[in-house]
Amino acid sequence: MATTIKDIAKALGISVSTVSRALNDSPQINDETIKAVKAVAKKFNYRRNNVAAGLRINKTFCLGVVVPNIGIYFYSRVISGMQKAASEAGYQLLICQTDEEEANEIKYLESLSNGRVDGILMAISKGTNKLNHVKQVMEEMPVVLFDRTDSSIDTTQVEADDFNGAFLATKHLIDGGARNIAHLAGPKNMQNSKNRLNGYKEALRQNDISVKQNLIENCDFDRHNVEGALKKILKSNPDLDGVFAVNDDLGVQAILVLKKMGYKIPEQISVIGFGNYPVSKIVEPRLTTVSHHLFEIGEKSVEYLLKMIKNKDAKISHEPLVSELILRESTKH
Amino acid sequence: MATTIKDIAKALGISVSTVSRALNDSPQINDETIKAVKAVAKKFNYRRNNVAAGLRINKTFCLGVVVPNIGIYFYSRVISGMQKAASEAGYQLLICQTDEEEANEIKYLESLSNGRVDGILMAISKGTNKLNHVKQVMEEMPVVLFDRTDSSIDTTQVEADDFNGAFLATKHLIDGGARNIAHLAGPKNMQNSKNRLNGYKEALRQNDISVKQNLIENCDFDRHNVEGALKKILKSNPDLDGVFAVNDDLGVQAILVLKKMGYKIPEQISVIGFGNYPVSKIVEPRLTTVSHHLFEIGEKSVEYLLKMIKNKDAKISHEPLVSELILRESTKH
DNA sequence: CTGAAAGCGCTTACAG
DNA sequence: CTGAAAGCGCTTACAG
Structure with a gap:
């Protein structure tokens, strides 16, 4: 069994109160006593039971x-x-x-x-x-x-700063010449997704690009939904030239899917992610993204x-x- | 403050012992009492303090x-x-x-x-x-x-089963025609690395391929060491045709590095990893690997x-x- | 079937 | 400076 303050007290012939205080470096305790207690504690390989201590002081x-x-x-x-x-x-x-x-x-x-x-x-x-x-x-x-x-x-x-990150990402696509920019979004009811969506929209607006609903697809944070989403978007927007994904997992998947369809990244379609996940450095071309800290x-x-x-x-x-x-x-x- | 068994006991005018037993469905307690206690517990939104309970029973x-x-x-x-x-x-x-x-x-x-x-x-x-x-x-x-x-x-x-997994991986490379197979190994003092190294060696031996030390490089589980390791291996083994990496992170990195050097994967060099990590499906070509469960x-x-x-x-x-x-x-x- | 009491390992007012 | 006592929230022999 683990040693307790009781064992230390017994060994020194003092009270557990004093042992407890000594171990906690209470200023009211004699330095000699503190030293003695700590020596025995060390010898016995004593370690405070934090669960017990916590129960008493409610922590x-x-x-x-x-x-x-x-x-x-x-x-x-x-x-x-x-x-x-x-x-x-x-x-x-x-x-x-x-x-x-x-x-x-x-x-x-x-x-x-x-x-x-x-x-x-x-x-x-x-x-x-x-x-x-x-x-x-x-x-x-x-x-x-x-x-x-x-x-x-x-x-x-x-x-x-999801809003601002998404704004930066989208603006970067626009600065690179993209005008038909899709957003692979997150669930509508989630605040972080909403903020990213709003950042995307704001960047479009500030650059006089109208927000089109059929460029926005919720992928529910699941990369298996990316292929379907992109196909749907491409059907109504064959001139797609940019994709902003709500996170890097989806961004990476977008690159794989678009390449498989025969598109050149970034020559025909630029793709940007969000999060700077390790996979963003593995995919080819490596994924431009927004770092989250x-x-x-x-x-x-x-x-x-x-x-x-x-x-x-x-x-x-x-x-x-x-x-x-x-x-x-x-x-x- | 959270309610305790004391509160419940007081509310019902019974002892805390009985409350404790009732909450634990003790067979010795009257069914009516149990019901009453549980009803109050529910009403008070009582939840057992497991830390306190654990202290008593030493769990x-x-x-x-x-x-x-x-x-x-x-x-x-x-x-x-x-x-x-x-x-x-x-x-x-x-x-x-x-x-x-x-x-x-x-x-x-x-x-x-x-x-x-x-x-x-x-x-x-x-x-x-x-x-x-x-x-x-x-x-x-x-x-x-x-x-x-x-x-x-x-x-x-x-x-x-590291030994057997490594054996399978290496044998798979051999079955595909590889004869000069490198191993991007883990730290020498680690048992799992040793087992994988031994599985690799055993597969070579069973196929009458001699084990060459200059085909084995420790990358210390760090993908940043892969490029250096491969360059060193290729210098002494320009006819390299297979790489078995101790885990998928290193395997993925090996693919990226070898492609950058101009090698065709798998036509010139086959690469196999270990672990079936998600990145193994992102890299191109996708990484053959061993699943770990x-x-x-x-x-x-x-x-x-x-x-x-x-x-x-x-x-x-x-x-x-x-x-x-x-x-x-x-x-x- | 129920209760009073001790105790898990600790801390801390209260005394002295 | 030190100790005896109470208590954190719970469980469980021991009585009855």
């Missing part, structure tokens, strides 16, 4: 992370950032995958809210329609929403959550994270 | 996962499998990333062993030389090693660990997980 030093899937590059990278920030603050991450299903989201949120964690970082699932479970868990502990945010929830939300999204989210944990329920307002164009060979420039 | 219902990096497809996929198996058994995962550094591994293992988790699943870091910290944590709780295993540690180890590795690892937690320190012996060839266009067949 777990754990943060819950609820994401659709950690296998998606976006989330694995964001989580890396979270891990770093959490670890530096002495926190651990409890990670749950929803597989994009509302039922799982509800289940995990419930199980996390049972004194398991001090706060929650989450990205809303594709399948989630109602947000009661989110609002409910917010009554128990602070929640930070990232990436998959929702403005109807009154809490800190961390997102890439995923690691930073993770770090910031944790930073804000820890602040909220400290100052009970504060909602953090912050600058949006800037996006940046990554030029490669799939677009003309 | 946390958490499993620690220590991996080099969750952003590596291999691990994110394995963890998905772990999550499923853990979740079904009422366990949660506490995930730690070591970034391949021994110091982080030691730190996380220590912090997990403080009553945080009931057992640990881990893949040893590239930078880890001594394994004392692993053996030490094994005195506190069961540990299952997966993928990055080590035969000097006496515990359950779950791995893909990553999800299953995760599920099995958790299954074995839970068994060990139940039966104190049992070491589980099990069948190795079979590998399977995935034929695509980067090899002749």
